[in-house]
Amino acid sequence: MHDxxxxxSLPPVARGLFAMAIAGLCFPASGVMVLRLNLVPMRYxxxxxxxxxxxxxxxxxxxxxxxxxxxxxxxxxxMLLLKGDSSHGFGLASAAAMVFSMALxxxxxxxxxxxxxxxxxxxxxxPFALSTIDIATLIAIAVVLLLYLVLNFRTIxxxxxxxxxxxxxxxxxxxxxxxxxxxxxxxxxxxxKLLGALLIDALLILPVMVGSKRATSLKQLLWYSCLxxxxxxxxxxxxxVATDLPPSAAIALLSALLYLIPTSRKKGKTV
Numbered sequence: 001m002h003d004x005x006x007x008x009s010l011p012p013v014a015r016g017l018f019a020m021a022i023a024g025l026c027f028p029a030s031g032v033m034v035l036r037l038n039l040v041p042m043r044y045x046x047x048x049x050x051x052x053x054x055x056x057x058x059x060x061x062x063x064x065x066x067x068x069x070x071x072x073x074x075x076x077x078x079m080l081l082l083k084g085d086s087s088h089g090f091g092l093a094s095a096a097a098m099v100f101s102m103a104l105x106x107x108x109x110x111x112x113x114x115x116x117x118x119x120x121x122x123x124x125x126x127p128f129a130l131s132t133i134d135i136a137t138l139i140a141i142a143v144v145l146l147l148y149l150v151l152n153f154r155t156i157x158x159x160x161x162x163x164x165x166x167x168x169x170x171x172x173x174x175x176x177x178x179x180x181x182x183x184x185x186x187x188x189x190x191x192x193k194l195l196g197a198l199l200i201d202a203l204l205i206l207p208v209m210v211g212s213k214r215a216t217s218l219k220q221l222l223w224y225s226c227l228x229x230x231x232x233x234x235x236x237x238x239x240x241v242a243t244d245l246p247p248s249a250a251i252a253l254l255s256a257l258l259y260l261i262p263t264s265r266k267k268g269k270t271v
Contacts, residue, residue: 004242016127016247017237019138023194023203024233026142028211028225029149030187031204032218033180036160041094042079042181043204046188047197048098049075052105053189054122059112064122065134065193072185075101080178125196127237127247134193141186148183149222152176157218195248202236202252203229206259213263232258 007013034043053068079093109116130138149156155176158166167173191200211224236251243250 007241012128012130013241015130015132015135017234017241019130019135019194020127020233020237020247020251021230022138022142023191024207024229024231025226026145026229027187027191027203028207028229029145029222030184031208032222032225033184034204035208037177037180039181039184042076043184043188043200045075045079045094045098045101046072046185047192047200048101048105049185050189050192050197051119051122052101052108055105055108055114055119058114058118059108065137065190068192069137069186069189072189073182076181076185080181122192123197124246125192125194125199125248127194130193134190138190141183141190145183145187148179153219156180160218195251199248199252202248202255203233206252206255207232210255210259210263228258 008017034040049072050068053071054064056062056071057064057067075097079097105119108114109119155166155171158169158171159173159176163173163177187204188200191203195202207229208221208225210228211221211226215221215224232251232255236254237247239245239254240247240250
C-alpha cells in the first residue's frame with residue numbers, strides 16, 4: 001500500500017491520473033457523436049493520420065501532439081471539401097484517406113530515416129509521458145467539447161434524430177456536422193497520446209456501448225457514457241499503477257469486461 005501511494009505521489013503518475021480522469025469523463029461524449037453520425041470509418045482514418053503526424057514530427061523535430069492535431073484537422077477539412085454531403089458518414093473517402101496517410105507515413109520514414117519503431121510507438125501511447133502542455137491541451141479540448149454540447153444540445157439532438165428534419169427547421173446542419181467532426185479529430189489525436197491507436201475505443205466507443213444499455217434518451221446516454229468513462233479510466237489507471245500493468249491494457253480490459261456484464265434496459269424511449 002505504501003508503494004502504491006508513493007507511486008501516485010510521483011509527478012508523471014499524478015499527471016497521468018488527472019489526465020485519465022478528464023479524458024474518461026469528457027471523451028465518451030465525442031464517442032456518442034462518432035456512433036450517431038456514422039463516423040466509425042472516419043475514426044480509423046484519423047488514427048492513421050496521427051501516425052502520419054508522428055512520422056512528420058520525428059522527421060522534422062516537431063512536437064508530436066500539435067503536429068498530429070493539425071494534420072487531422074487538415075485531413076477532415078479536405079474530406080469535407082471533397083465529399084460535400086457528409087450526412088451519411090465518410091465511408092469510402094475515409095478508407096482512401098487512411099491508405100494515403102499510411103503510404104505517406106511510410107515515405108516520410110524512408111526518406112528521412114525515421115525508425116519505424118519510434119513512429120509505431122503511437123499505437124500504444126502512455127499517460128505517464130504527458131507534459132504540462134499536454135495537460136493544458138487536454139483541458140482545452142475537454143472545455144471546448146463540453147461547451148459545444150451544452151450550448152448546442154437542441155441542435156445536436158435534432159441532428160441525431162434526423163438531419164433532413166433539422167435542416168427543414170432552419171438549423172445549420174452542415175456547420176454543426178463540420179464542428180462535431182473537427183472536435184472528434186481533436187479528441188482522437190489526444191486519446192492516441194493517452195492510450196494509443198490500438199486501444200482508443202476503450203475511451204471513445206465502449207463507454208457509449210455500456211451507457212446505451214440503460215439510457216432511454218440522448219441526455220441519459222451522454223451522462224451514462226461519461227460516468228462510465230470516468231470509472232473505467234480512473235479505476236483502470238489505478239489498477240495499472242497498483243499491479244504494474246500497462247495502463248492502456250488495464251483500461252481497455254476493464255472497459256470490455258464492463259460491456260460484457262448483462263444489463264436490463266429501462267423501459268421507455270430508446271436512444
